Amino acid sequence: MLFTSYSFLFFLILLFVIYYVFPSKAQWVILLIASLIFYALNSPVYLIFIGITILTTYGAGILLDNSFVKEKAYIKEHKETLSKEEKKAYKRANKTKRRWLFWSCLIFNFGILAVTKYTNFGISNINGIMKMFHSGTELQFVDLIIPLGISFYTFQSMGYLIDVSRDSVKAQRNIGKLALFVLFFPQLVQGPISRYGDLSTSLYEAHPFDINKFMRGIERIIWGFFKKLVIADRILPAVNTLKDSYETMDGFYVVLLGLFYALELYADFTGGIDITIGIAEALGIKVKENFIRPYFSKCIKEYWRRWHISLGAYFTEYLFYPVSVCKPMLDISKVARKILGEKIGKKVPVYLSTIIVWLITGIWHGAAWNFVVWGLGNCFFIMLSEELDPVYIWVKKKFKINESKYYYRAFQIIRTFILMCSLRMFDLYRNVPVTFKMLGTTVYKWNIASVLREGIWNLGLTGVDYVILIIGTIILFSVSMMSRRENMRDIIAKKGYVLRGVVYGVLFVCIILFGAYGIGYDASQFIYNQF
Amino acid sequence: MEEKETKKFNIKLLITVIISLVVITTILAFLQRLVEPKYMDNSGEGSLIEEYYDNIEDHQIIIVGDCEVYENLVPPVLWEDYGYTSYIRGSAQQLIWQSYYLLEETYKYENPDVVIFNVLSMQYNEPQKEAYNRMTLDGMKWSSSKVGAIKASMMEDEQMIDYVFPILRYHSRITELKKDDITYFFDKPTVADNGYYMQVGIVPADYVPEGKPLGDYTFGDNAYYYLDAIREICEEHGSKLILVKAPSLYPKWHDEWDAQMVDYAAKYNLDYINFLEHTDEIGLDYNVDTYDAGLHLNVYGAEKLTRYLGEYLKENTDLEDLRSNEAVAEEYNQKLLEYRERLAKKEEERDAGK
Structure with missing residues (x-):
């Protein structure tokens, strides 16, 4: 179901x-x-x-x-x-x-x-x-x-x-x-993966009907369905066409796939979690958040603290820490310090634990080498970023870059987004060599003009689909921007009942009217249902 | 005090929710009407079923079936030449169970003396195409008959709720609305004459493809089940059931199928007329009497066939000629006039190349 x-x-x-x-x-x-x-x-x-x-x-x-x-x-x-x-x-x-x-x-x-x-x-x-x-x-x-x-x-x-x-x-x-x-x-x-201590109390206790809480849950469910049906499922045909036609759709098509998939995955997964948390909320049960505006992360490490939070927290708590301090790892640490010196030696157990965590994270996402490489790719960039930290500091000092400036933060966000889009390609193409090949074509194959002129009309989307997707993305982006300091539902709730009714009413009508569901659309299950 | 405030707060929210639901429902009802197909352009067949509800009365003859009835038989001609009142409850690829439920529904409104059923749909034992289902079922008024028809007709990917709330089926049309959707939002003109959907084009039947040989020519259990149901409901209401096969050259009406119908009619003492065997007597000329190379008759062929049927009914039934009944005559002469006007208009459009 x-x-x-x-x-x-x-x-x-x-x-x-x-x-x-x-x-x-x-x-x-x-x-x-x-x-x-x-x-x-x-x-x-x-x-x-x-x-x-x-x-x-x-x-x-x-x-x-x-x-x-x-x-x-x-x-x-x-x-x-x-x-x-x-x-x-x-x-x-x-x-x-x-x-x-x-x-x-x-x-x-x-x-x-x-x-x-x-x-x-x-x-x-x-x-x-x-x-x-x-x-x-x-x-x-x-x-x-x-x-x-x-x-x-x-x-x-x-x-x-x-x-x-x-x-x-x-x-x-x-x-x-x-x-x-x-x-x-x-x-x-599709998660989130709750810890017993976090969920059990509200799961078992009695919840008399509270229309405020109930409606808050319903509002969240509506928002989740909007993301899933209006955005994720509408862009799905284009994502499928792009990844399945890899033999002909290379170069800028790959870039397009990265962008489309980023949108689809975000709308699909966060939409599903919104529905989950919304249902729980309507039942009076508190389920922890699983996302905090991940595409605004400034580095991969931060991204993984904001994307699928419950999985990251799970691995940190139940895998990374125990592995880091287990006896064999302590022995390795000792040996490494002796051989490589204190500075490098003490990093060895941390990096080894990180590699193990990412290897398992990759395999958890799918039984294929694509996911193993994807996991290790994440690990590589996280470790590289750690190692290059002194270089970054030097560059920033040398060129007098102010980290708090808007343009630098924007650069960091875009850089992280591009890196994550690139890594996700392993999730899409049929195997690792094809993925590397396709990523390679983004460098040497310059077909941006023909793709934008003709190619985008061969992806299974009509002009109206693009308009709906653009408007949907603007709404998603705006909500994310506005939720930086306060939850969007709280902001709307404060504006009074009329606006609240109008906002969720319009969203509901949009789902009915613009949702990609019913005959003519493939019933697409949530991506994370597969894990 | 605090409790009182919370209560007040809840009541306000409750009122907001109720008002929102009312407003949303109204908007969705409006949008539903907007996105529902109006079936006015080239697919007027989709309007046929709903037009019946503006013509409910005691018809002497009810004709049920698919395109082989609504394009081949002309109720105004049956009136003009024989004084019989009739109505066709037919739609595109109308499956036999849809014909049954339409007949069942018709009996809720009237009790015809004669029911004519075209047997082409016996070839289908299971639902065929969602688009045709919608053309038949959307036009039906809600009743147990409509629910039965939907249940019997749904394809694997169809769901009852899509029929209850058609916006769930047609929502994607919002991006492809046409002028007709606005023009006919509130009301639309009738496209048929007592269920007859007029065609004035002339395309000779130069070439009729050979029908594909079948592995098994036996009609399915489901088809027989509903044929029995049609027969029984007619018996129950004292209507004479006449089985017919229209003189369409294609799709091929196999001899093996015909034999089964002959046997069935003999078994239950029913009349069965295969018009394909009487084309000369009818006077059909497939060079001028068909608008699509032999699949369906045009209005000229349909009038010929209707007159032949009229003669048959005159000789084989006790139907009364109602032309001397002033009230009926007034209404049907008006319908006849409208039919003639429609014919003249369509011929004019055809000749103008529209």
Whole structure:
């Protein structure tokens, strides 16, 4: 059931009515049932996979939590009789048991993700290697189902498990409530990846109907649909034409693809998240923001703090920090400092951890080398930027560049935008060599005049489509600009009810009238549903 | 105090929401009317179904079917020569289940003595094309018959809500509006004469392609199901059902299909006339009586066919000649006059090369 389908809208209206008509104590149960229905409607078989993840996470969480409780109680009880050494030994023994339990559950669940999503990627690589050695045999690809939103729910549930294993949250003892945390339908298929501590309170508590909150949620949903249907899905045919016709559409077409895809991806992903957060808000539930005007970032590092924030935060918290301070990394650090000196040596573990994080970020986005190169490309530019920092400082000093000046900030923003557009090409073209080739043509093939004169009319868009897209982009840009200091919805709300009604009314009518939906348009699922 | 303010605030917001919804609904209703196809240019067939509601009365004959009825039979001629009142409930590629539901709906308004059904649509056992569905179904008034017709007709990518709110289907027309969309926003003239859609062009049937041989000539279960339904509803209302096959040269009416219709008619004691077997008696000359090389008749051929049908009805039914009924005559003579005027106008336009 796509967010943009009529059936989803009916589902949502029905849910809103039931959710607020029944006693508020039952709301979390209603949400759980709704989430199960939502998931089962996509495919009942998927429920088996997510059910296994819920059960194992629940069981492991309870056992881990019990271990902590038991340990604390035992030490408290035997405070007087146990020596320091005995306490340490007892704790160590418990920790070892917890580690076994924790890693078993973690590997099992990430294993499901790996098998379902990456088996064929592995097979294609093995086949490639065998071909290199002129082996006659070839492994057959397997036809595995990939449960909807598996990357998102696996990450979210394992995040919970890590928090429980660190004793930073108490395990949820009601399996229904834990199931709701994993299954919560608005964020199940495209995130954001919520942390248990952030979501659980508002997810389980009662929410009496509050028209202010409800309407705020509806406003956000309308804005999300505007981005998705009026902008993202309208430009989609051009993006598909440009990437599929790479043999003929090179040079400036590649630049055009970069720009169009930047618009499509932004409108699609942020639109989807707006719908997610809006639904949650209308239900009284608080879901963390996943974007903060990312295209206004001044460097790639900043961009990744503002784009898909929950994923970046997840990797930082659960991967980067643990990997940076794990024993093997500390050993590497020691050796590196000895061999390369203090200055360079201390960077080695940081850079190694960064590479690991970006490698996994790339693979998370897709089971293909394109995504691996994309991830490592991001990593390369982030590290390069770090290394060149002294050079930047020198240049700025030498040419008396004032960093706070508007033109310099604009330069930084445009530079970052171009870099991100270039890196995203790996997400588009069929493989890495083609992507490099296409990027190369932007340098030596100068066909800008013919593309703008004739080419743009062969991309599946009409003049009216371009006008709608230009106006839509201006609205997007203006909203981003105006939201720098204050949320746009707050600004509109302050202007009074009439303007509020007019703004969202016009947006709604625009969606109905200018949205790319229905017969004649491909029902396009949200890009991030695929992850 | 604070609670009171919040309550006041909520009421204000609630009023805003209600007013916004009313305004949005009104605007969308206006826009819906704007973007809905008006079917006035070259696709007047799309207007045929809705025109019936301005002509509801007790017709003696109701004719249902596809283009082979609304382009081949002329109700004003049936009146002029035989004094029969008739109406064609037909539309482009009207599928048999659509004919059934249109007939079912017609019985809610009137009770004809004779129902004539053109059997060409027996060849289709499942929905064919969304555009044709819309031309038939959009014009129907909402009733259980329309819901049934939609459910029976929807293609895989169609949804009921698109019929309930046509703006969801036609919204993309906002960028391709034409003068007609404004001109006929509130009202539009009738394009047909009691369901007959006039064509005055003359294109001889110089070449008629051979029909493609089929693997299986048996009509489908679904088609038979609705043919039975048409027969039963006619029986229920005491109407005589006559099955016909129009004398269109193409698409090919296979002998195997004809045999099945002959058998069906014999089984249920129905009249079945395959006009293709009577073209000489009808007096059809495919050099001058067709406007599209034999697919459909033009008005000259249609008048000939209608007169032949009139003779048949005169000999085989108890239909009363109503020309002596003043009230009916006044109305139908007016319709006949309009028909003649339309014919003269169209001929003039044709001759002027418009």
